[in-house]
Amino acid sequence: MTNSGSDRPGEFEMIARLFAPLSHSAPGAFGLTDDAATIAPPAGEELVVTADALVEGVHFLRDDPPESIAKKSLRMNLSDLAAKGAKPMAYLLALSLPDWIDIAWLETFARGLGEDQRAYEIHLIGGDTTRTPGPLTLAITAMGSIPRGTMIRRSGAQAGDLIFVSGTIGDAGGGLAILKGEGDSISDAQRAALIARYREPLPRVTLGLALRGIASASLDVSDGLLADLGHIAETSKVRIAVDVMRVPLSPALQACWRDDQVARVRAATAGDDYEIAFTAPEANRSVVLEAAAGAGVAVTEIGRAEAGHGVVLLDAGGREIAVPRKGFTHF
Amino acid sequence: MTNSGSDRPGEFEMIARLFAPLSHSAPGAFGLTDDAATIAPPAGEELVVTADALVEGVHFLRDDPPESIAKKSLRMNLSDLAAKGAKPMAYLLALSLPDWIDIAWLETFARGLGEDQRAYEIHLIGGDTTRTPGPLTLAITAMGSIPRGTMIRRSGAQAGDLIFVSGTIGDAGGGLAILKGEGDSISDAQRAALIARYREPLPRVTLGLALRGIASASLDVSDGLLADLGHIAETSKVRIAVDVMRVPLSPALQACWRDDQVARVRAATAGDDYEIAFTAPEANRSVVLEAAAGAGVAVTEIGRAEAGHGVVLLDAGGREIAVPRKGFTHF
Numbered sequence: 001m002t003n004s005g006s007d008r009p010g011e012f013e014m015i016a017r018l019f020a021p022l023s024h025s026a027p028g029a030f031g032l033t034d035d036a037a038t039i040a041p042p043a044g045e046e047l048v049v050t051a052d053a054l055v056e057g058v059h060f061l062r063d064d065p066p067e068s069i070a071k072k073s074l075r076m077n078l079s080d081l082a083a084k085g086a087k088p089m090a091y092l093l094a095l096s097l098p099d100w101i102d103i104a105w106l107e108t109f110a111r112g113l114g115e116d117q118r119a120y121e122i123h124l125i126g127g128d129t130t131r132t133p134g135p136l137t138l139a140i141t142a143m144g145s146i147p148r149g150t151m152i153r154r155s156g157a158q159a160g161d162l163i164f165v166s167g168t169i170g171d172a173g174g175g176l177a178i179l180k181g182e183g184d185s186i187s188d189a190q191r192a193a194l195i196a197r198y199r200e201p202l203p204r205v206t207l208g209l210a211l212r213g214i215a216s217a218s219l220d221v222s223d224g225l226l227a228d229l230g231h232i233a234e235t236s237k238v239r240i241a242v243d244v245m246r247v248p249l250s251p252a253l254q255a256c257w258r259d260d261q262v263a264r265v266r267a268a269t270a271g272d273d274y275e276i277a278f279t280a281p282e283a284n285r286s287v288v289l290e291a292a293a294g295a296g297v298a299v300t301e302i303g304r305a306e307a308g309h310g311v312v313l314l315d316a317g318g319r320e321i322a323v324p325r326k327g328f329t330h331f
Numbered sequence: 332m333t334n335s336g337s338d339r340p341g342e343f344e345m346i347a348r349l350f351a352p353l354s355h356s357a358p359g360a361f362g363l364t365d366d367a368a369t370i371a372p373p374a375g376e377e378l379v380v381t382a383d384a385l386v387e388g389v390h391f392l393r394d395d396p397p398e399s400i401a402k403k404s405l406r407m408n409l410s411d412l413a414a415k416g417a418k419p420m421a422y423l424l425a426l427s428l429p430d431w432i433d434i435a436w437l438e439t440f441a442r443g444l445g446e447d448q449r450a451y452e453i454h455l456i457g458g459d460t461t462r463t464p465g466p467l468t469l470a471i472t473a474m475g476s477i478p479r480g481t482m483i484r485r486s487g488a489q490a491g492d493l494i495f496v497s498g499t500i501g502d503a504g505g506g507l508a509i510l511k512g513e514g515d516s517i518s519d520a521q522r523a524a525l526i527a528r529y530r531e532p533l534p535r536v537t538l539g540l541a542l543r544g545i546a547s548a549s550l551d552v553s554d555g556l557l558a559d560l561g562h563i564a565e566t567s568k569v570r571i572a573v574d575v576m577r578v579p580l581s582p583a584l585q586a587c588w589r590d591d592q593v594a595r596v597r598a599a600t601a602g603d604d605y606e607i608a609f610t611a612p613e614a615n616r617s618v619v620l621e622a623a624a625g626a627g628v629a630v631t632e633i634g635r636a637e638a639g640h641g642v643v644l645l646d647a648g649g650r651e652i653a654v655p656r657k658g659f660t661h662f
Contacts, residue, residue, distance in 0.1 A: 028377070033566050034485050035411045035550050038477070040377035046359070047378070049456065050367040051472060053425035055463045080366045094384035094425070094470035125380065132386045134465020139425035141382060141472035146369070154365050219366050235364050 014103055015129050018110050019093075026090055026123035037125035039090055041145045048086035048144045048151055052076045056098075056135035060199075061179070066105050067112025068199040069138070074116050075203045076222070077142035079274040082208030083220040085152045086144030088120050093127035096137040120205055150212055157217040157236035157279040163303040164215075164288060166204050166275040168250040169225050170267025171197035174257060183256045190252035201274035207299070210291035211278060218278035224271040226323060230311045232279060239308030244268070245316050248300040261315060265323060268313065279305055345434055346460050349441045350424075357421055357454035368456035370421055372476045379417035379475045379482055383407045387429075387466035391530075392510070397436050398443025399530040400469070405447050406534045407553070408473035410605040413539030414551040416483045417475030419451050424458035427468040451536055481543055488548035488567035488610040494634040495546075495619060497535050497606040499581040500556050501598025502528035505588060514587045521583035532605035538630070541622035542609060549609035555602040557654060561642045563610065570639030575599070576647050579631040592646060596654060599644065610636055 016032060023029035028038035041047045054076070056062050060069050074091065081088055093113075117123060122142070175198030177183060178191050203220075211218060217232045225247065233240045247264045249257075257263035280288050285301070292299035303314075313321045347363060354360035359369035372378050385407070387393050391400050405422065412419055424444075448454060453473070506529030508514060509522050534551075542549060548563045556578065564571045578595045580588075588594035611619050616632070623630035634645075644652045 030484065030486075034415075034482075036379045036381040036415045036417070036482065038377045038379055038479075038482050040479065041371055046369045046371035048367045048369055049423060049472075049474075051423040051425050051457055051459050051470075053427050053459045053461050053468075053470065055427055055461055055465070057464055058461060084365075084367045086367070092380060092382040092472050094382050094472075096384050096386055096468055096470075126382055128382050128384045128470070130384050130386055130389060132466065132468065133388055134386070134468070135463065137384075137427055137463065137465070137468050139382075139384065139427075139459070139470030141380075141423050141425075143380075148369075148371065151365075151367065151369050153361065155361075 015106060018106055019124060022110065022113055022117060022124035026125050029123065029125040032126065039125060039143060044147060045145045046148045048081060048084050048146050049141060050077055050080040051139060051141045052080070053137065053139040055137050064199055066108040070109045070112030071116050071200045073138045073140050074113060075201050075274065077140045078120055078122065078203035078205055079201060079220040081142055081144040082203045082205045083152070083218045083276045084146070085150065085208050085212040086146045087209060088122035088142065088144045088205060090123050090125040091140050091142040092125060094139040095127065095129045096132035097129065098132055098134065098136055101136060120203070152211060152215050152218040154217055154219050154232050155235035157232050157238050157305045158281070159238050159305055159307045160282060161216050161279040161305040162282055162285060162301050163229065163240060163242060163279055163305065164299050164301055165221070165225065165248065165277045166207055166297050166299050167202070168248045168253065169221070169273055169275065170253050170257070170270045171250050172201065172272035173267065173270025174253045175199070176272070186252065186255045190255050193252045194256060198272060201272070203274055204276045204297055207276060207292060207295040207297045210295045214284050214287050214291055215278040215280050218276055221273040221275045221277050222271060225268040225273065225277060226311050226313065228277055233309060233311050237309065238305040240303060240305050240311045242268070242303035242311065242313050244313050244321060246300060246302045248298070265313065265321065269323065343460055346437060349437055350455060353441065353444055353448060353455035357456045360454065360456035363457065370456060370474060375478060376476045377479045379412060379415050379477050380472060381408055381411040382470060382472045383411070384468065384470040386468050395530055397439040401440045401443030402447050402531045404469045404471050405444060406532050406605065408471045409451055409453065409534035409536055410532060410551040412473055412475040413534045413536045414483070414549045414607045415477070416481065416539050416543040417477045418540060419453035419473065419475045419536060421454050421456040422471050422473040423456060425470040426458065426460045427463035428460065429463055429465065429467055432467060451534070483542060483546050483549040485548055485550050485563050486566035488563050488569050488636045489612070490569050490636055490638045491613060492547050492610040492636040493613055493616060493632050494560065494571060494573060494610055494636065495630050495632055496552070496556065496579065496608045497538055497628050497630050498533070499579045499584065500552070500604055500606065501584050501601045502581050503532060503603035504598065504601025505584045506530070507603070517583065517586045521586050524583045525587060529603060532603070534605055535607045535628055538607060538623060538626040538628045541626045545615050545618050545622055546609040546611050549607055552604040552606045552608050553602060556599040556604065556608060557642050557644065558600070559608055564640060564642050568640065569636040571634060571636050571642045573599070573634035573642065573644050575644050575652060577631060577633045579629070596644065596652065600654065
């Protein structure tokens, strides 16, 4: 772990001491005392690597609890690994810290990382800490392992494949809307549930591992369900048709946004879900549902891939619905 | 390669198109069209991974040429790999972009990356792009390969080992001082040479590879020669004594800061050198010099490790010199 840009002697030593325990289960991290770490995938496997940057005011709010910011940052990356079928191994954390961040904040942040490290079996192996005159900015690079050549790509969908999505869609969007003033009519428990989905997404790591060899294409839903299915449609060179009334909504979101077509379109374009959207051949339908049951995650069939290009949303009568541009900018 | 936080539809597609060519020699990057990349070290080797974050106004200036910012970011990480004896393989880039960055800036930035990719044989395999309301912030995670268990650590120095440093020390500090108004008395060529060392450090990749199995401890000089030798002293549990008059200065820096003890102390505490500081058993002295000659890099013996702790700077008569705290905060 390295550092730079501080004019407060000793400060970064304190930070290093705070983060060093997060590396103790990873021998190649050398207790964060070196400039670099070593890592190797298990025999016959390769590493899957992914990076995400988060900026205060863009991806989280300054008032969000530090442990939530820690968990959201890590889980965004875990979600990418999950969607690719990779088993989490290690991560590096680059922190750009504004002056308002103090050691107490960092202690809580590190505790959040520690809790998620235990929950998802991933370890800090390095990173960098610097001061910034701007907003708090985090960049995480996460690494997982997978048998060589088996990463679940975006590009493997075929015409005829079924479209599935894990969990429920739109909850994080609902949580953000509540933080911005919506949702007065719902219960405190429902509000808390939706806000929790915004602040602390649930990466579907176990499901992702179970989808190895079963899913033909996969990604995690971050930009919005329709926008992300657009990435699969584009790279797989297929058309994806989604039945709007099959998009799975949670009871809390149904209470907040109603349970109608308008709510489902809004949910399908909201983003920040960190569910897995994937395709599989129709012959794999029962295997998919068994894998989901084994992983303890609901999976819903929501549509089908066809010859053509782009994504269309169909109403209960099978008619195409016009969709607003937000969360839909990628095709 | 992923992205988020933009309200300018299509912008990130343009960025993706700009960066995709930088991934074409890395099959596991999938042309940056997926959420993640795959990578594996060669048989019998492991990966060495390191991360650095750079912030506008802290690590570079907004007016610095975009290709210099690109190269400095990449080279800071290449320098870490070099000091560990690792052969560069791939990197991920997380970019947080303020509004003043436009496509023309990014084109020049990407061209700078491309030039360095060819020079140092490293490839972009992924990353993330987001908008920020703050300063331009870059985080790079770089990966190299090394035979398993052979990474040159900070912690391997023994009492009796010799201390070496590559190249010349203080040039980047001189360049930064010139950008802040010093150095009126030197020639334009000398000014340009020192500024170039600040903006575009020269990672000692070939030398690092040649030091495998020869150096006992190693790191790259970023905080300042004395501060960084302090890291070796601390993790290796030795005392390091440096002869101030042997600290190698370039002719340009000698012209700018004079060639005396004061100039050498300033150089040894300036930082941003990205040279390799390393230790080796005395029995390896001639092997070290041959390795340096083979790599085409000057290497200077500047002191010795002893029993004890901390770093001391000795004058021409062998007396301890009091050193200002800057660049010296780590012990």
